[in-house]
Amino acid sequence: MKRILIKDLPDESGNEVLINAVVSVVRQQGKMAFFDFRDYTSTIQGVVFGKPEVLEIAKEVGEEYSVAVKGIVNARPDNVVNDKVENGDIELEITAIEILNKSEPMPFDLASDLNIDTLLDNRPLTLRRAHEQAIFKIQSTIVKSYGEFLRGQGFTEFQAPKIVGGDAEGGAEVFKFKYFKGVQAFLASSPQVYKQIMVGVFERVFTIATAFRAEKSATSRHLSEYTSLDAEFGFIEDHHDIMRMETGLMRYISASVEENNSDDLSVLKMDLPKIPEGEMFPHMKLREAQELIKEKTGKDSTAEPDLEPEDERWLCKYANEELGSDFIFITHYPVSKRPFYTYEDENDPGFTKSFDLLFRGVEITTGGQRVHDIEILRQKIKERGLDDSLFEFYLQVFRFGIPPHGGWGMGLERLTQKFCDVKNVKEATLFPRDINRIDTLTSKDKSEEAEL
């Protein structure tokens, strides 16, 4: 008998079918047994009654067992129709069960609230929860729609290397290791260098890169390894072209999540982001944001070169309530707070044509226009006290011409976190690496989660 996918069972009413599935829930009730089955397409309830030989096997079947099940597809009696689940109006009257693989009994109630360490230490099991499945189905949609939108805008995808010979950002903490012949190598903290090289090749490029940060921070916002959704493109007027492109992108991603993940949003009890009309999200300069915070809350951080996490939360609340947007751009960070390759605004000296995009309380993107003139770039490398011999490969881009350009880097996990409204970015990371964790805790020390 050929396997029927669970999503196709509504078309099989009255027929005997074969499904392959994993058992999510078992309810043994004397001479009856109920099962929730799942495959990669949907879920269905199965029931055994009046068949002693089947019931005998059914009694052995526990949660997370893999099974091949034969049964007849029946409409459920009206009084047990459940509109809230997939296939809630049908059930499978089981005629045979074959056990394909067993499972140990569950070590804890999968449906209960789990603390973060239990959730992460038991990832192979806890990822199977409907809540976790919903998060990572949404993450998959984000990645898919990211590529779709950018390809539609003429961008070409490329693969950025992770082993690098120097740290281009000249700031972020990096992991080091010995390469062949004792050569010092690093794990890339960003695909920045390579994006700029690729603008020279294809003008519009994106990459779904892994970035590594050896920051000694144990917070709900930090990861040692994350997925960076990067893009870069040429012939821009200024950073506003990039912000417009990213606004269109976020609109498209949100529409894709709506189309593909409405069930997952229900599981998470989440709404789609609030996105206003217009070609660009609300935006303001850093100093304007600081003045606004001072005026509305009395908190004076106008002398600071950056926003604190609580400022970002306040601005997002303001954007949501006053501007009808869950997204807000903050522009014109000071030259000193941005990497050497950031373009200084000729009309606002000391400040850059750069931006952060804030979404529901956190910064999810850093972007901006880049310097394209090699003399200015050499000057900026020198001013930072960086060793320009490390940059000779990179500087080829500028020696041999590159149009005015810019782009962004966006943390996939933070974006997922905020789409799903989970508290800790690690809940939106399949296998998070942090200062204390590579799959399991690396020591018996309890991780200290500072909620910054």
Next chain:
Amino acid sequence: MKRILIKDLPDESGNEVLINAVVSVVRQQGKMAFFDFRDYTSTIQGVVFGKPEVLEIAKEVGEEYSVAVKGIVNARPDNVVNDKVENGDIELEITAIEILNKSEPMPFDLASDLNIDTLLDNRPLTLRRAHEQAIFKIQSTIVKSYGEFLRGQGFTEFQAPKIVGGDAEGGAEVFKFKYFKGVQAFLASSPQVYKQIMVGVFERVFTIATAFRAEKSATSRHLSEYTSLDAEFGFIEDHHDIMRMETGLMRYISASVEENNSDDLSVLKMDLPKIPEGEMFPHMKLREAQELIKEKTGKDSTAEPDLEPEDERWLCKYANEELGSDFIFITHYPVSKRPFYTYEDENDPGFTKSFDLLFRGVEITTGGQRVHDIEILRQKIKERGLDDSLFEFYLQVFRFGIPPHGGWGMGLERLTQKFCDVKNVKEATLFPRDINRIDTLTSKDKSEEAEL
């Protein structure tokens, strides 16, 4: 004036337009100047004549300059129509040029044949060649169509971590580094562990992963870092289900390359792969392949546990000429040559339900069915002398149930190489890392390319 994309110029006949472009070729001819311009959509020839003030600027413009150009779109005279290039029937009569960024003169003739070190040491420049653009446009299509096909088959994409706490393959050479608090960490040599975890979550999964190999091999086939197109799925009968899925995938990728990259194939002078009808590429057991080689060539390697590169080339030639296929599966490698998690064929003890896929002379995929029974798996870990405490996180997958499953890993760069028929896998890698190279050579030693 608003920028017009070069691909849209045929609709602008007779109009004055503005384009933004990079200069690919300059031909100064006394009172005339000719340019080949490119943007991310197409190319066009521009010509200056009879405008002294424009010609003066045009004389400053060199190759790889970024420019904003105004001009009138004209049909070319019949005698200079060129069918072989895009927009070969029109040209831009230039009325104004603005230089947006300059370039140094080209250090060598970009259109000439370049040796591999020149090609790689000058990657930011050499990637702009039409030949290299063609290779990486095809690579981008492969990645895009890989995801499209698998999503269409119900697979969910996920992100596999690159920092790992142990080496799951227990064989491949791995890069090591110190993580936080002196903990030893490794760069993942494969996403295998995580794929299997994810089968428990979504049943059908794929990932576009980076894999790292610290193999001390300097050949035209080896890279220290490569992109692994991985997939894994549950409820299979045996390895033939995986081979059928991969056959469908390759057929889809080839069709996508045909649809999106016909110009690129022309640049590379390449044909699409020869793919026969049927749901599975030609396939034979390793021992059958060895017998065939012995029978047809006299070379006796029937006692060997694996194929040598020259055997792979011979089998591919045979498949092409005798079986009408550029792809051929070789199955049933001996247990000793495969990782511990490989499923042993109950009907052919000592040999595994595993396969390699050969394409135009090289192995591009290793795949197979995996052990899903935890007792067998523990036994196999013990037999290999591996430390099973390293596997506790992984073993959760099997403790808590997993359907019969399997999958493949496929090297993107090798696949690209063979689609494009370039000699060295590094030519199909944007920024190849090998024993001697991270962007540029890591020492003055010349890399020794053994053509194995």
